[in-house]
Amino acid sequence: MQRVATPMAKESVRARSEMIAFVVMAVILAILPLFAYPVFLMKALCFALFACAFNLLIGYVGLLSFGHALFFGWAGYVSAHAAKVWGLPPELAILAGTLTGAVLGAVVGSLAIRRQGIYFAMITLALAQMMFFFAVQAPFTHGEDGIQAVPRGKLFGLIDLADQTNMYITVLVIFLGCFLLIYRIVNSPFGEVLKAIRENEPRAISLGYKTDRYKLLAFVLSAMFAGVAGATKALVFQLASLTDVDWPMSGEVILMTLVGGLGTLFGPVAGAFFVVSLENYLTTRIGQWVFVVQGTIFVFCVLVLRRGIIGEAARIARIKL
Amino acid sequence: MFEMLGISSQALFGQLLIGLINGSFYALLSLGLAVIFGMLNIINFTHGAQYMLGAFAAYFLLEYAGLGYWWALILAPLLVGITGVIIERLFLQWLYKLDHLYGLLLTFGLALIIEGTFRNYFGSSGLPYSMPAELVGGQNLGFMFLPNYRGWVVVFSLAVCLATWFVIERTKLGAYLRAATENPTLVRAFGINVPRMITLTYGFGVALAALAGVMAAPIYNVSPQMGSNLIIVVFAVVVIGGMGSIMGAIVTGFGLGLIEGLTKVFFPEASNTVIFIVMAIVLLIRPAGLFGRTA
Secondary structure (H helix, E strand, C coil): CCCCCCHHHHHHHHHHHHHHHHHHHHHHHHHHHHCCCHHHHHHHHHHHHHHHHHHHHHCCCCCCCCCCHHHHHHHHHHHHHHHHCCCCCHHHHHHHHHHHHHHHHHHHHHHHCCCCHHHHHHHHHHHHHHHHHHHHHCHHHCCCCCECCCCCCEECCCEECCCHHHHHHHHHHHHHHHHHHHHHHHCCHHHHHHHHHHHCHHHHHHCCCCHHHHHHHHHHHHHHHHHHHHHHHHHHHCCECHHHCCHHHHHHHHHHHHHHCCCCCCHHHHHHHHHHHHHHHHHCCCHHHHHHHHHHHHHHHHHCCCCHHHHHHHHHHCCCC | CCHHHCCCHHHHHHHHHHHHHHHHHHHHHHHHHHHHHHHHCCCCCCHHHHHHHHHHHHHHHHHHHCCCHHHHHHHHHHHHHHHHHHHHHHCHHHCCCCCHHHHHHHHHHHHHHHHHHHHHHHCCCCECCCCCHHHCCEEECCCCEEEHHHHHHHHHHHHHHHHHHHHHHHCHHHHHHHHHHHCHHHHHHCCCCHHHHHHHHHHHHHHHHHHHHHHHCCCCCECCCCCHHHHHHHHHHHHHHCCCCHHHHHHHHHHHHHHHHHHHHHCHHHCCCHHHHHHHHHHHHCCCCCCCCCC
């Protein structure tokens, strides 16, 4: 009888398992560069942050955005442009990308939340495609070439990011910081309202919540974090290109989140590392078949592994991750 | 009279005709999406890939079986429809009780598989498919030159759309379909095999996409990615029209094709994006869509 946990105790057990997992993740990520190629790790971290941002929307509000490449890619363009043409330092370039994500998120979000469910996905996809065509035509994006040779610059005027180790630490700090922020958002009273909307929107409305405002704010936050990820990736690769705004990128971030586990805290990170490593491994061997492999994983996850890797692991271990 | 605007009537009507043709593809595809969504509660992301399969089926029939356009018009939708039935039995039937988004994700995965496979074998450049001999040439209408084949595409797709509307809205079979959309359990209680109806509905919706693909083959090249950009535009069309009404899907499809054609004449830079802009405006003014019912 002693083992019946009060809600409070459950809450603290959950918080503890999540905190331990976070520390483990941070330690692993800190020592990984000793074993793996740093550029690959930075790519995986940028995508992990992108997937976490996406998961904020699908996992906690239940909204499937099929256009997140829009925020990721355009933030990349703006930060690359800011660093290269305006000569801004990296911290301001990333900030510019972040703002781009948030502003675009506000515009797209205010249109998309007017419809529910499946229409929401189609609207975000259509608007993202529209902005893709703008990216093809706008002169500053340099069309097919993209913005190349973006200078990484000196962080705060002191730390030279051309050094791979410095860049890795910067990316890691950005990732962990955003991850904690997202964790905080999800577990705040605001986050609880989001989950209520996911479970039963009419009921949340009947309780007096202006759900549209909550959904819009969640959308803007998600787009903003996607912007951080895109801006950081542009600096890491010193490149902003059409690939990052095109619809397959939106599909890829969905895949990462789905593989890791929708609505789990660590799932998107695991999913991003899985998908990025898989693609890294495959492109050198089977090249063009990557899309087929991605599609197969989609089908497999939907039919068999709906909870995702982390979701399934958490269920077996009976903890929350 | 258009000359004073600096646009020849030839160019204007030519673009309007292309608009109508695109519109007929939009109408056929969004019609299929609406019918499938009504019965299966799934947004079929594979629709674009199945349109592409229709075009490739026509190409294969000609290359390997020597069967020309008219055969393809019947056989290609049938063959692709059968693959649709297989897909429904293998994959989709497990998803009906789940959230809508899983259907979208699964069909998105299938689209990636199908398009990826074709891209590996046929590259990204298109394969030519020749027009049926009976429809080569055109008519001079005085204000414009009308290629026979293009006229045929518009008339035939309109006929297919109206026939579909008639079957669904005016026949007994259509009544069963509509009833099963509203309340499948009750319709089953009347002794109607609803699961089979669902399977066949999916096959039919897919066949419509394939039919559009066959008709597109002589106009555009047959290429693996012909469907992937189209499907996104069709999604926008569906958002604009709303999936509640069959006639709505047809009218919206043709109407948006025309708007796109007009944009190509007057403001070509926006021709790629005009449908998305219309979608944004509709969402602002009538969030439920032009023909949609507010939830």
